[in-house]
Amino acid sequence: MRYESVLNLSNVSYMADNKNIVSEVSFSLDEKKTYALVGPSGSGKTTILMLMNGLISPTSGKILYKGDTIEGLDMPMYRSVATLMFQEPLLVPGNGRDNLLMPYSLESNKGKDPSESDMARILSECGLCEEYLDKDTSTFSGGEKQRLSLARTILMRPEIMMLDEPTSALDMGSERDIISLLERQRQHCTIFYVTHSYQLIERADNVMLLKDGRIQSMVDSIGKEQITEFLGDSPWQRT
Amino acid sequence: MATDIVDIPTARFIAGYCFILIVLALIRIKDIRLSRDLLISAARMTVQLFIMAFVLKMVFDLQLWYIVLAIELVIFLMASQIVFNRVKARTNNLMRNVFFALVAGAGTILLIFLVVVVGREPLYDPRYVIPLGGMIIGNAMNACAIAYERFHSSINRDKKLIMTLLSYGATYKESTVMQFREALKAAFLPILITMSATGIVALPGMMTGQILSGSDPLTAVEYQITIMLAITSSNALVAFLILHLQNKEFFNDLHQLKIINM
Numbered sequence: 001m002r003y004e005s006v007l008n009l010s011n012v013s014y015m016a017d018n019k020n021i022v023s024e025v026s027f028s029l030d031e032k033k034t035y036a037l038v039g040p041s042g043s044g045k046t047t048i049l050m051l052m053n054g055l056i057s058p059t060s061g062k063i064l065y066k067g068d069t070i071e072g073l074d075m076p077m078y079r080s081v082a083t084l085m086f087q088e089p090l091l092v093p094g095n096g097r098d099n100l101l102m103p104y105s106l107e108s109n110k111g112k113d114p115s116e117s118d119m120a121r122i123l124s125e126c127g128l129c130e131e132y133l134d135k136d137t138s139t140f141s142g143g144e145k146q147r148l149s150l151a152r153t154i155l156m157r158p159e160i161m162m163l164d165e166p167t168s169a170l171d172m173g174s175e176r177d178i179i180s181l182l183e184r185q186r187q188h189c190t191i192f193y194v195t196h197s198y199q200l201i202e203r204a205d206n207v208m209l210l211k212d213g214r215i216q217s218m219v220d221s222i223g224k225e226q227i228t229e230f231l232g233d234s235p236w237q238r239t
Numbered sequence: 240m241a242t243d244i245v246d247i248p249t250a251r252f253i254a255g256y257c258f259i260l261i262v263l264a265l266i267r268i269k270d271i272r273l274s275r276d277l278l279i280s281a282a283r284m285t286v287q288l289f290i291m292a293f294v295l296k297m298v299f300d301l302q303l304w305y306i307v308l309a310i311e312l313v314i315f316l317m318a319s320q321i322v323f324n325r326v327k328a329r330t331n332n333l334m335r336n337v338f339f340a341l342v343a344g345a346g347t348i349l350l351i352f353l354v355v356v357v358g359r360e361p362l363y364d365p366r367y368v369i370p371l372g373g374m375i376i377g378n379a380m381n382a383c384a385i386a387y388e389r390f391h392s393s394i395n396r397d398k399k400l401i402m403t404l405l406s407y408g409a410t411y412k413e414s415t416v417m418q419f420r421e422a423l424k425a426a427f428l429p430i431l432i433t434m435s436a437t438g439i440v441a442l443p444g445m446m447t448g449q450i451l452s453g454s455d456p457l458t459a460v461e462y463q464i465t466i467m468l469a470i471t472s473s474n475a476l477v478a479f480l481i482l483h484l485q486n487k488e489f490f491n492d493l494h495q496l497k498i499i500n501m
Contacts, residue, residue, distance in 0.1 A: 053406050054493065054495070055402060055405060055406060055495060056495060057493065057495065071493060075494045075495075076408045076409060076410045076494055078408075079405065079406055079407065080407065080408030083406060086402070086403055088399060102404075103408065106404075106407065106409045106413050107410060107413065108408035108409075109407075109408055152407075156407070
């Protein structure tokens with residue numbers, strides 16, 4: 001079947017407790033492109049990611065994956081190809097390997113298990129050495145948890161990778177490594193991230209500015225000053 | 240072995256109320272305003288138990304299967320209502336699910352116990368069905384409430400982890416495996432502790448009652464062991480059923496966690 005975009009949001013609104021969290025949001029994601037969603041705190045960024053991942057359903061409007069409404073799909077199967085990584089990296093009890101293998105214990109990912117060398121490689125690309133495979137995650141720092149969580153998401157090779165502030169807990173050096181890793185990933189998948197990092201914003205093919213649950217503008221590139229002006233008092237994570 | 244049942248003469252029975260005087264004296268000394276509550280509770284207990292004795296006597300004499308069945312159904316309904324009242328978080332179908340879990344879990348075990356262990360004719364002999372049913376259902380009721388409460392609270396506590404698992408493609412069942420296990424374990428624990436303490440710390444009520452009424456202690460022990468095993472099995476089954484049924488209630492058909500905004 002022919003489809004114009006891999007994911008399409010059409011007039012999507014979401015209400016909770018009689019309050020509009022997201023209002024009439026429309027955009028399309030093309031294959032192997034990178035998108036950045038920028039907005040102040042409480043503007044509805046994480047809600048949009050959850051809507052795209054099917055964790056919540058729109059109050060009105062439609063979300064189409066390759067032309068089909070996602071609510072008509074096998075939802076676990078859809079989420080395994082349109083994966084979301086939350087800002088707070090939540091790891092299952094155990095070591096690094098247990099966490100990297102966690103998605104493959106699920107029915108929707110059965111039979112796709114990565115090899116030991118794949119796991120070691122992805123860890124190294126995320127700035128963690130092979131020893132982290134056997135290291136208990138309870139001893140991980142915030143940054144290490146975030147890198148392991150990102151490694152787990154990338155290892156799944158989803159078609160659409162949705163990332164909520166993927167570099168928020170990283171120092172500048174680590175952030176550079178992750179940015180180059182994401183650059184390489186765009187050859188395989190569509191990447192959609194929520195971020196406050198200008199380094200990530202300037203590498204996106206398309207930048208969406210969100211305020212009070214509404215998309216204010218969608219641009220191919222945007223200057224740092226414009227972002228600063230848009231975010232107002234919101235501090236930059238890093239510049 | 241003496242098998243005579245020692246009846247309590249009326250005067251001695253009334254003398255039993257002297258025990259309450261000790262409590263009343265302590266209440267008076269420490270000036271705790273509980274005398275009225277204590278007397279009301281003792282009076283209520285007396286009236287309720289005497290009514291129960293008359294009802295049981297009547298049921299035992301009648302030996303009608305439909306009366307026994309009706310009594311068991313009322314016990315199941317009351318047990319479901321107690322569980323429903325005891326738990327804080329109530330989903331739409333909670334009462335129905337608790338009733339189903341108790342009937343399917345505790346009811347099945349009671350039936351197996353009556354057929355396999357007791358093996359009396361008729362099967363519905365109220366002298367066995369009512370007390371055994373009471374013990375099995377009463378314990379299952381506690382296990383049901385503990386399992387559900389723990390499951391709900393751990394899902395609330397771990398909802399971010401559950402959402403993470405869902406976001407990677409987990410089904411609703413896969414996303415709550417750990418919380419399910421934790422709740423099942425919590426429901427098992429009280430009966431495991433009771434089993435290991437039985438015979439050392441305390442003689443169980445049923446065994447004490449049988450011994451007092453003149454049964455051979457060995458027979459009493461055999462009954463006690465089999466009923467404890469039946470209670471353990473019934474608790475496990477009821478806990479498993481309520482968790483299985485309630486797990487669905489926390490999610491919709493799209494494997495979305497309903498309590499996300501709670």
